[in-house]
Amino acid sequence: MNKILRGIAQLILLQAILLALSYASYQLSSATHSLLLYLPLVLGIVFIHWFGWPVLPGLLINGITTLMIWGISNFTLRLWLLSTHEAVVALVSWLLFCKLFPPKEKARFGNTNYFLRFTLLAVLIPITINSIYVYHYAFVQGDPDKVALYWLSDFITILPLSIALLYFFSFDKASQSFKRKRLNFSNRLWVELGLVTLVFIILSLLFPFDKYWFIYGIGATLFALRWGFAAVVVLNTIIFMLSYLLPLFEFASSLLISLGSTQYISVHLGMSTMMFVSLLVGRVVTDLHTTEKNLKNEKLRVEVINEELEQANQELDHFVYSVSHDLSAPLKSIKGLVTISRLQPDQANLYLDKIELSANKLEEFINEVLDYSRATRKNIELEQIHIKELIEEINSKLEFMENFSKIEFTYNLKIPVFTSDRLLVKVALGNMISNAIKYQKKFKDHHAKVTFNSFKNDKEIILEVSDNGEGIQDQYKGKLFSMFYRGTASASGSGLGLYIAREAIKKIGGQVTFESVWGQGSTFRIHLPDL
Structure with missing residues (x-):
């Protein structure tokens, strides 16, 4: 109504x-x-x-x-x-x-x-x-x-x-x-527009319009060349007021319909042409500026893509080298152990245990490579995620890890449910939980704890995985998210975990941050957009 x-x-x-x-x-x-x-x-x-x-x-x-x-x-x-x-x-x-x-x-x-x-x-x-x-x-x-x-x-x-x-x-x-279109005019444009208008007013007072009408058209065209379409639209409106509406009172006697005037037909024809030309020039100039801006943006975009491709190529070379090394090392170990077990059949069970350990490492590495592939190739699929259920699902697959049963898991989930891509969050969270379990302190009196927090901060959902394990030394913190980076040559794992976690979260518009004190433990945070 x-x-x-x-x-x-x-x-x-x-x-x-x-x-x-x-x-x-x-x-x-x-x-x-x-x-x-x-x-x-x-x-x-x-x-x-x-x-x-x-x-x-x-x-x-x-x-x-x-x-x-x-x-x-x-x-x-x-x-x-x-x-x-x-x-x-x-x-x-x-x-x-x-x-x-x-x-x-x-x-x-x-x-x-x-x-x-x-x-x-x-x-x-x-x-x-x-x-x-x-x-x-x-x-x-x-x-x-x-x-x-x-x-x-x-x-x-x-x-x-x-x-x-x-x-x-x-x-x-x-x-x-x-709705009004905003005039994004610079101060300089406004000043020049005011000066041009003032000049036109003076001209209309000093010179007869029927003899010097072309000055307005030339001025508008030059202004269009300098400032483009929006500016000349404003100027042509001003020119209409100054050169047509107001002078109409002055030379109306020459424009009497009863008399007719081929002279003023010529004046009107000239004004019409110049007004159209100035608007056309302004539109073309603005189009050229827009095209130039788009080309610059496209050039920047291409440069960014080239840099990303160059980085991707470097990472691919590094990836191929590291994968070939990390795949061949367990296989060589298995082959060596098989040969030794044949020479020492009485110690076959010992060598079978070592073969199983190498096979587990190989399987773990292959799973991480598959996680990396899924994280980089899959399309985003948003769904509701119950964070505690997801953590328990991840933990059920980590139960075989050493000292898992000795760790106390606690939950402080202020945001129990949120919307995101379940697989990508699971991949990132799984790597963080795995590290929290893997890098606990080894002495007997240590009471291992892993705490899960979730809360909202501004427009972000934040998931935290905190542990009281070994922590990270300062010299390793800068390279922690690099592909295949290990703190030491003897460090376990492939060095892919945190790299995969960061890439997975980045794909859904988030980021991964961390805090760590050597000897006290670490806190890793997943920042996700609140969808």
């Missing part, structure tokens, strides 16, 4: 604006004895591009009201038809540009193609149709010069004003509200 009432109120407001502009145009014609400025024609085109076909009844009503303002009381069929010119012009503009040949670009006047199509379909063709109405006006009497003067006058009025209104303001039908 509120939406309907708001729509009715908007239509009434639009009708009032059209009526006010019709009356203003009538008063202007009375003061200047010229009919070369009819503002409702501009607003009709703008309104229909904002609101669509519902404005048509208002335009038809305004056409009739305008004739009544001009003193028409006896409406013949011919006058009824002439009163439809506002609605017909707006309808043709809307149908051609929005319905029959709609633009592919979503942003209004976002490129040169949009501007040219709007100029042709939404302005030139509709005002040409309006000229058919003008031709049949009683005071024009089919004079081609007068019709041409009207056509040029409509173009000079509609082109800058309609583009300015439609470019800087848009109507959102969903929220039933206007």
